Amino acid sequence: MTDAVKISIKNLSLSFGETKVLKDVSIEIEPGEFFSFLGPSGSGKSTLLRAIAGFGPRPEGDILIGNEKIVKLPPWERNVGMVFQSYALWPHMTIRKNVAFGLEERRTPKRITNEQVDEVLEMVGLLEFAERRPSQLSGGQQQRVALARTIVMKPRVLLLDEPLSNLDTNLRVQMRREILELQRKLKLTTIFVTHDQEEANTISDRIAVLNHGIIQQIGSPLKLYDEPTNRFVANFLGSVNLIDGVINQEDNVFIFNSAQGISFSLAESNIKQGSCTAMFRPQNLKITQKKKKLDPTAIQLSGKIEHREFLGSRVRYLVKVGEHLLLVDDTHEANCTTFEIGATASLKLESDMIRILNN
Ligand SMILES: Nc1ncnc2c1ncn2[C@@H]1O[C@H](COP(=O)(O)OP(=O)(O)OP(=O)(O)O)[C@@H](O)[C@H]1O
Ligand SMILES: [Mg+2]
Incomplete structure (x- = not known):
């Protein structure tokens, strides 16, 4: 050889x-x-x-x-x-x-x-x-x-x-x-x-x-x-949520705003201001029925379930937040709760799971 x-x-x-x-x-x-x-x-x-x-x-x-x-x-x-x-x-x-x-x-x-x-x-x-x-x-x-x-x-x-x-x-x-x-x-x-x-x-x-x-x-x-x-x-490389928006700095906090109704603050210091795309994977969004008390780093979004697909090991939802349709993956186990179409759901997203892509 x-x-x-x-x-x-x-x-x-x-x-x-x-x-x-x-x-x-x-x-x-x-x-x-x-x-x-x-x-x-x-x-x-x-x-x-x-x-x-x-x-x-x-x-x-x-x-x-x-x-x-x-x-x-x-x-x-x-x-x-x-x-x-x-x-x-x-x-x-x-x-x-x-x-x-x-x-x-x-x-x-x-x-x-x-x-x-x-x-x-x-x-x-x-x-x-x-x-x-x-x-x-x-x-x-x-x-x-x-x-x-x-x-x-x-x-x-x-x-x-x-x-x-x-x-x-x-x-x-x-x-x-x-x-x-x-x-x-x-x-x-x-x-x-x-x-x-x-x-x-x-x-x-x-x-x-x-x-x-x-x-x-x-x-x-x-x-x-x-x-x-x-x-x-x-x-x-896989399913993803890509949200176009703008980042503005207010004091030490960076605020992301999309034109269609999603906004959240980002803690990272190396983020550039201006137009960008916020990216997060479907499994980064944790879906619950009610708003739970959150740790301060988590972002909470509220939306309506538009669509549901059973994929074996997980359930994929399409959740309407503002004017955005977000992909949300929930792991599936026998007899666990699934959310009905039309129901209101609360989504939790840890801010360190968000990646900012500069356009
Ligand atoms: N002999 C050829 N003459 C002219 N154009 C060609 C020729 N071979 C390939 N192309 C063009 O070059 C581009 C790249 O083709 P290529 O075959 O490398 O793509 P590919 O990524 O392998 O796609 P696929 O996944 O379909 O195999 C295409 O737009 C194709 O039409
Ligand atoms: Mg080829």
Whole structure:
């Protein structure tokens, strides 16, 4: 096994004709890291991954694998392994042949090819299926063949473009664990592309969130969820309440006011005055029937329940406060009270749960 390498993407821009699809993208991926590109459809994730593999138009800027600049190299000289969404297996070849294909192209001696193919098929748990054809395997097994075919080439880095999107939910959950286990075993720097935030959160050391070809934020899943730097990231990484308003200072207290009837004071000293967005997650709002006596740091809001959804472990309410509709999550336990639609509810919010995003 070779040592894991870093991947550096420096000021990368890329256009298809007149359309700029990647805009000044810079990312440093650490050796052995499991890194994800997360963003909505059309945000440029695949284009960025393909640029690393050497497919598509030549970008401006630089890409380094280890210390080697690679943008001018053709794909076959980059020694990166890429797994595509459509597994692109050869239907007329056995699994063994599919996996051996790249090594045979490289004119690897037959004995070594056989050994290495056996080794990776064993690793992905498919040795007993080696003589079958792809159509005789399930979707998850075909996915493993695609992985085996890539890692048998001993690439320097592994690039995975939505490799699980053809699988049903349960299998996706199982396969993402398997991919992570394999990646840890091989100590391969890996980039995983997905538009599914849960998938990215569960599998990644760090994530780069992309929108319109621009990096919005880079960080660990927890960091992106708890400390998003803009509305897009706050929204993309889970349900959120985003309230536009203005902060004014009165004596030592900062007062937030929205135009539609939410106001509260904030104690933090590093808050800037002016227009901003107050952000808090649905689970930060505690719902009760009556106003309770509060500790002085808590904010109390009063509203009317407009909608209720039972989601298993929790109940989600839409509560109208002023002109705002707030998302409120209450944990669900058997026989606990749920609030009826139309009822008045009191919401408690600890002020240190509020994050201010400057617009
Ligand atoms: N060969 C091409 N020619 C012209 N435009 C392209 C080409 N490939 C991609 N694009 C455009 O580039 C943008 C980014 O596409 P890309 O495939 O990278 O998005 P993505 O984030 O991978 O989306 P998805 O989640 O749907 O796979 C899109 O607007 C797309 O239409
Ligand atoms: Mg894509």
